[in-house]
Amino acid sequence: MVITTDVKKIFRLCFLHAFSFFLFYTTGLAQEKVDFTAREMEFDEKIGSGAQRLLDDVVFEHGGAKMYCDSAYYYTKLNSLDAYNNVYINQGDTLHLYGDYLHYDGNTKLARVRDNVKLINKETTLLSDALDFDLGSNVGYYVDSALILNKDNRLRSEEGYYYTKTDIFLFKDSVVVINPDYTIYSDTMKFNTETEIAYFFGPTEIVSEKNYIYCEKGWYNTLTDISELKQNAYMLSEDQEIYGDSLYYERKTGYGRARNNVQIIDEEQDILLFGDFAEYFEDPELSMLTGKALFVQAGEEDSTYVHADTLRSSIDTAGYKQIRAYYRVKLFKTNMQGKCDSMSYSYRDSVIRLYTDPVLWSDEHQLSADYIQIHTVDRQVDRITMEGSSFIISEEDTSKYNQIKGKDMFCHFKSGQLHRIDVNGNGETVYYPNDEGEIIGVNKATSSNLVIRLKEGKVDDITFLEKPDAVLYPLKLAPPEGLILKDFHWLDDCRPKNKMDVFIWQE
Numbered sequence: 001m002v003i004t005t006d007v008k009k010i011f012r013l014c015f016l017h018a019f020s021f022f023l024f025y026t027t028g029l030a031q032e033k034v035d036f037t038a039r040e041m042e043f044d045e046k047i048g049s050g051a052q053r054l055l056d057d058v059v060f061e062h063g064g065a066k067m068y069c070d071s072a073y074y075y076t077k078l079n080s081l082d083a084y085n086n087v088y089i090n091q092g093d094t095l096h097l098y099g100d101y102l103h104y105d106g107n108t109k110l111a112r113v114r115d116n117v118k119l120i121n122k123e124t125t126l127l128s129d130a131l132d133f134d135l136g137s138n139v140g141y142y143v144d145s146a147l148i149l150n151k152d153n154r155l156r157s158e159e160g161y162y163y164t165k166t167d168i169f170l171f172k173d174s175v176v177v178i179n180p181d182y183t184i185y186s187d188t189m190k191f192n193t194e195t196e197i198a199y200f201f202g203p204t205e206i207v208s209e210k211n212y213i214y215c216e217k218g219w220y221n222t223l224t225d226i227s228e229l230k231q232n233a234y235m236l237s238e239d240q241e242i243y244g245d246s247l248y249y250e251r252k253t254g255y256g257r258a259r260n261n262v263q264i265i266d267e268e269q270d271i272l273l274f275g276d277f278a279e280y281f282e283d284p285e286l287s288m289l290t291g292k293a294l295f296v297q298a299g300e301e302d303s304t305y306v307h308a309d310t311l312r313s314s315i316d317t318a319g320y321k322q323i324r325a326y327y328r329v330k331l332f333k334t335n336m337q338g339k340c341d342s343m344s345y346s347y348r349d350s351v352i353r354l355y356t357d358p359v360l361w362s363d364e365h366q367l368s369a370d371y372i373q374i375h376t377v378d379r380q381v382d383r384i385t386m387e388g389s390s391f392i393i394s395e396e397d398t399s400k401y402n403q404i405k406g407k408d409m410f411c412h413f414k415s416g417q418l419h420r421i422d423v424n425g426n427g428e429t430v431y432y433p434n435d436e437g438e439i440i441g442v443n444k445a446t447s448s449n450l451v452i453r454l455k456e457g458k459v460d461d462i463t464f465l466e467k468p469d470a471v472l473y474p475l476k477l478a479p480p481e482g483l484i485l486k487d488f489h490w491l492d493d494c495r496p497k498n499k500m501d502v503f504i505w506q507e
Helices: 005-030 499-503
Strands: 034-039 038-042 051-062 067-073 081-091 094-103 110-121 124-136 139-142 146-150 153-157 158-164 168-179 182-192 197-207 211-220 226-237 241-250 254-267 271-281 288-296 304-315 321-333 338-344 349-356 358-363 365-368 371-378 380-397 400-414 417-431 443-455 460-463 469-475
Touching: 051 081, 067 094, 081 110, 124 182, 197 226, 211 241, 241 271, 254 288, 271 304, 288 321, 304 338, 304 499, 321 499, 338 371, 358 380, 400 443, 417 460
Parallel strands: none
Antiparallel strands: 034 051, 038 051, 051 067, 067 081, 081 094, 094 110, 110 124, 124 139, 124 146, 139 158, 146 153, 153 168, 158 168, 168 182, 182 197, 197 211, 211 226, 226 241, 241 254, 254 271, 271 288, 288 304, 304 321, 321 338, 338 349, 338 358, 349 371, 358 365, 365 380, 371 380, 380 400, 400 417, 417 443, 443 460, 443 469
């Protein structure tokens, strides 16, 4: 069959017509046209082909949204519009968007609102000079600062997104939240307007009259005043600082807890508390640390380190702070070390109290009793009180030990060194006199009360106050059975040799 040229032309025209109809039909399905009503309408060819000028009570409808304005230009071919004066967009029962100017693209459903912009969604109001809002996905976006009002909170940032379906704001750059009780400064923050929870990403500060909080990740419930802070998190109050990998804080109740790498710093007393877990109560003031718990009192030349299973800090009835250490307590200071079952330190009288099998080491001396008090002045040991089964031992050599035993003892220090011991009740001594480095014998004595003076850590003189009974034996004639007093225990293996030894426990 032969097809003529005229038939070919007719066939080509029919095909093009059918293809054009197909394109028009499918495009119409994909791009819903914007509908409108207005009291006045006129065509304006100066603006463009198909442009219509609409005046008075102008209303556009598209995709379930209504747009109102005083006047507008509608571009039929482009399916877009420019609206002027008293612009108002309403979508559903919650979204209300106002401005002086609107450009809307019906193909992308993107509304660009400018000048005196106000977006109201439920209990949240956004104010800005420029806002782009996607009516298809219900997301608003601004890049030139905005103020958000939500109940008692005033939020401001340079850039942000608002997801109206999920009630979530994403703020970026110079984020500030002002609340009557605090102010939040953040680099990046997500805020749920329904739950009123703020999520932080980047350096964040929470400032109030009572404290200052910093973190680089976390969340804050502005409704309940509860927060959890992570990454370089810390909290500063009037008299102390708290650090930790994770900080949980309830502002209304004053309760907080910290986990991992916990530090509590008391600058007034130069006291630091460390641990793996801590709890803190503001009223009444109380804190507790566990997990490698460590108490450090800093001194100008030396510091005191105390480790225990649990450390507690509280305020006594007179308003003074006190520190308590429970179970497996060890302490280290350059000129004094110790161990006991439990210990307390009072800011009121600067006394350290050791309970249950306490042992102290000072220079070459080992001190033990049922109960020991260490009295300090300007953070230096001034005197030690030993009550019940008091015993002081020093090693003369590997087989010879100087010993002082009594009911109660009072040890006096000068320049950090033991220089006098008062023994009250049931006094007994065994000591080895020394002449220029050579032991000349062994002195065994008993007396109800004794006064022992030391020079450079060595026994220099003993004064027997009541009913003395003393014998000086040559070494070769000394009775072996009498050279070790009852209840003698040499515990040098338990003595911490450095500050890290406080974490090692020996029975």
